[in-house]
Amino acid sequence: MSEVVSYSRKGQVGIISVNYPPVNALGQAVRSGLLEAVKQGQADDEAEALLLVCEGRTFIAGADIREFSKPRQEPSLPDVIEAFENSTKPIIVALHGTALGGGLELAMGCHYRVALPSAKVGLPEVKLGLLPGAGGTQRLPRLCGAQKALEMITSGDFLSASEALEHGIVDAVTESSDIAAEGLAYAEQAITKGWPVRRVRDLEGKLETGRDSDVFEQFRTTLQQRARNLFSPFKCVDAVEAAFQLPFEEGLKRERELFLACMESPQRAGLVHAFFSERDVAKVPDLPTDTPVRDIQRVGIIGAGTMGGGIAMNFANVGIPVCLLEAQQEALDRGIAMIRQNYENSARKGRLTTTQVEERMALIEPTLSYSALADVDLVIEAVxxxxxxxxxxxxxxxxxxxxxxxxxxxTSTLSIDEIASTTRRPEDVVGMHFFSPANVMKLLENVRGEKTSDEVKATVMAIAKRIKKVGVLVGNCYGFVGNRMLHRRGAEAIQLVNDGATPQQVDKVLTDFGFPMGQFAMSDLAGIDVGYRIRQERRKAGEEVPPTWMDKLAEQGRFGQKTQAGTYRYKEGSRKPIPDPEVEALIRQFREEQGITARAIDDQEILERCLYVMINEGAKILEEGIATRALDIDITWIYGYGFPAYRGGPMFWADQQGLEQILDGIRRFHAQPGGEQWRPAPLLERLVAEGKRFAEL
Known part of the structure; x- marks a missing residue:
């Protein structure tokens, strides 16, 4: 027997128990232990039925991520599941915590499933660019039908125990919280009532109702909108469809073919990188793991505008009281009303109860007085x-x-050190850059100043996790990591339009690449006045910031979506950008004033100039130590700016493309008239010369 899987018996029930902390992942030791245990149960003449149960806080929560980069070891999960499914004795599986991926596939290989009310089930492989590869696409539709199987597998979302019961994925939900006792009772019931071995693979009822359906084509059409550019969701549909078209064994073969196609896709590598990087980004290399963390029980927010209100919601959502400060009563009332509206919108969609709305609103205390901040543990300025x-x-x-x-x-751009200089405690000053809308966007860019203490750094990283954000710790410079690179891309996008492209052409290239919106549509969403104000601040500080046609839009009051006119026009209540002839005329006038002769620009040039300028700036950020690792930049861009996760982030994408190719492009643009902003980063040149990648830093 394996050290992590044991076999015992209580009465007539043989018990297979898994104990592999922290999440009972399906590592090689677990797989081999399960195979041995089920064989032992088959050979135990005193056992009339078998029970599979896990110790600890969860059922099997999926594959062992520690084996992701290693060669596959026997036995395979399909072999283990086949042994369970072909048992001559009924096998009951008891589910608690999360039964995910291979964990749910194994559970579906058992004959009866019982779950605690708090349990969740799901097949999240699509989030790693894969599909369930151990029979999940063939067994799940036999339990819940085509529609629900497609929804679960193509989204990777979880179902609650009650939803799983409603859709036939589990057979019973218990009342008690003692999963071992409930599983044993259910197994004893199976013996008493003589329940037969019931293999999911033999169930045909849900298949019959789906064979003549057009659900698969409808789902593919839906995915064209929801999962545009993605590879694995469409392969998931093909695999589920095979369950309705082929005998079970042939369906398994088809699933395997599609699984291997996903394994070979570059998207899988990007999504796996994003998956691991999200976990690694919280482990700050130069911050000792035993650094004390301050107790944050009450928070102050200065500014009740869109950003301040969104930040306040993050803390109220997790039960932390907030003191929300504004300078004027009218602005404070408007901010509180907006927060309430956001919560009530969530309640209308069924995401919150009316009681929860009132509980969260009660945690937000509006004030006009700084004295109300006297006892807060953390205050965040958002003006x-x-x-x-x-x-x-x-x-x-x-x-x-x-x-x-x-x-x-x-602040999204300004120096934390300069801000800290006005206090007698610069060691307590830090940047906490939330992204708009702050109650939705997952990234929190924590900015360390020159004198910020380790204790404060550790605390803001811990707070990020507490309020369900992805925290990245970065250094202090203009724009930090995200906006520093964004402003380089933005300047290049504007220059592309100066040179002859249209805003909509630039935006289309970026959305075709996988961004949710283009540079100019994003500026309209954020507010053109925001970028204008930042440029004005830089000009005030003595920096040479050339005029742009975007300045002219701001000076005309075209601030974007909030004024229904920016780079694009917007209809009342719509976020759809509409090209505007007035803007086209303004751009032509700007070119004439600047003596620019427009030329035709192809999409490849747009893609290279918009992305290569980011890579070059990212290399400088790494060289300066503003970001410690390339993965810090990747996570910042995936969660803060919509860089497609399946491409792994800008620095991972650069490694995949080949740094030599990118450096060649940068040198080409640098050699052109006015190309000083394209001077190659020394780090990029060094990596190419040494044949290395950003990932090796």
């Missing part, structure tokens, strides 16, 4: 990108906040 205003606020916070309170700025 306009104006250094003078921010310095004034931090000077006041230094006076009113208690010793040990963390003073954070939500």
């Amino acid at each position: 306009f990108e104006d250094m003078a205003i921010k310095k004034q606020i931090f000077s006041r916070l230094d006076e009113v906040c208690k010793p040990g309170a963390i003073l954070a700025s939500n």
Whole structure:
């Protein structure tokens, strides 16, 4: 027997128990142990039925991620499942925690399934660019039908135990929280009532009703919108369809073919990189793991606008009281009303109850007085990108906040060190850059100043996890990591339009690449006035920031979606961008004023200029130590800016494309007139010369 799987018997029930912390993953030791245990149960003449149960906090939560990069070891999961399914004694499986991926596939290879009310089931392989490869696409539709199987497998979303019962995936949901006792009772019931071996593979009822359906074509049409550019969701549909078209064994072969096609797809490599990087980004290399973390029980937010209100919701959502400060009563009332509207919209969609809405609203205390911040453990300033205003606020916070309170700025570009200089406690000052809408976007870019203490760094990273954000710790410079690269891309996108492209052509190239929206549509969403204000701040600081036609839009009050006119026009209540002849005329006028002769620009040039400029800037960010690892940049861009996860992030994508190819393009653009901004990053040149990749840093 394996050390992580044991076999015992209680009465007439043979018990196969898995104990492989933390999540009972299906590593080689577990697989071999399961195979031996089921053989032992078959040979145990005293056992009339078998029970599969897991110890710890969860049932089998999927594959062992520690084996992802290693050669496959026997026995395979399909072989284990086949042994369970072909048992001559009924096998009951008891589910608690999460039964995911191979865990659910194994459960479907058993004959009866019982679950705790808190259990969840799912097949999330699609999120790694794969499909269930151990019979999941063939067994699940036999239990729940085509529609629900397609929904689960192509989304990777989980079902609650009650939903799983409703759709026939489990046979019973228990009342008790003792999974071992409930599983044993259910197995004893199977013996008493003489329940037969019931193999999922033999169930035909749900297949009969789906064979003549057009559900598969309808689903593919839906995926063209929901999963555009993705590979594995469409292969998932093909695999589920095979369950309705082929005998079971042939369906398994078809599933295997499609699984291997997904394994060979570059998208799988990108999604696996994103999966591991999301976990690794929380482990800051130069921050000791035993660094103390401050206790955050109450939070202050300065600014009740869209950003401040969204930030406040993050804390209220997890039960942390918030003191929301504004300068004027009208602005405070407007901010509180917007928060309530957001919560009530969620309630209308069934995501919250009316009780939960009121509970969260009760946690947000509006105030006009700085004295209300005297006892907060963390205060986050979320006002306009104006250094003078921010310095004034931090000077006041230094006076009113208690010793040990963390003073954070939500600035997206400004120097944390300069902000900290107005206080007597720069070690307590840090950047916490949320992304808009702050109550939705997952990224939290935590910015360490020169004097920020390790304790404060550790605390803001812990807070990110507590409020369900993906925290990335970065260094202090203009724009930090995300916006520094974005502004380079934005300047290049504007220059492409100056040179002859149209805004909609640039945006289409970016959305075809996989971004959810293009550069100019995103500017309209964020507000053209925001970028204009940032450029004005840089000009005030003495930087040479050339004029653009985007400045002219802002000066005409075309701020984007909020004014129904920006780079594009917008109809009332619609977010769909509409090309505007007035903007085309404005761009032509700007070219004439600047003496620019427009030329035809192809999509490949747009793609290279928009992405290569990001890679070059990312290399400089790494060289300067603003980002410690390439994965920090990748996660920032995936979760903050919509870089397609299946491409792994900008630095991973660059490694996949080949750094030599990218450097050649950068040198080509640098050699063109006015190409000084394309000067190659020394780090990029060094990596190419040494034949290395960003991932090796």
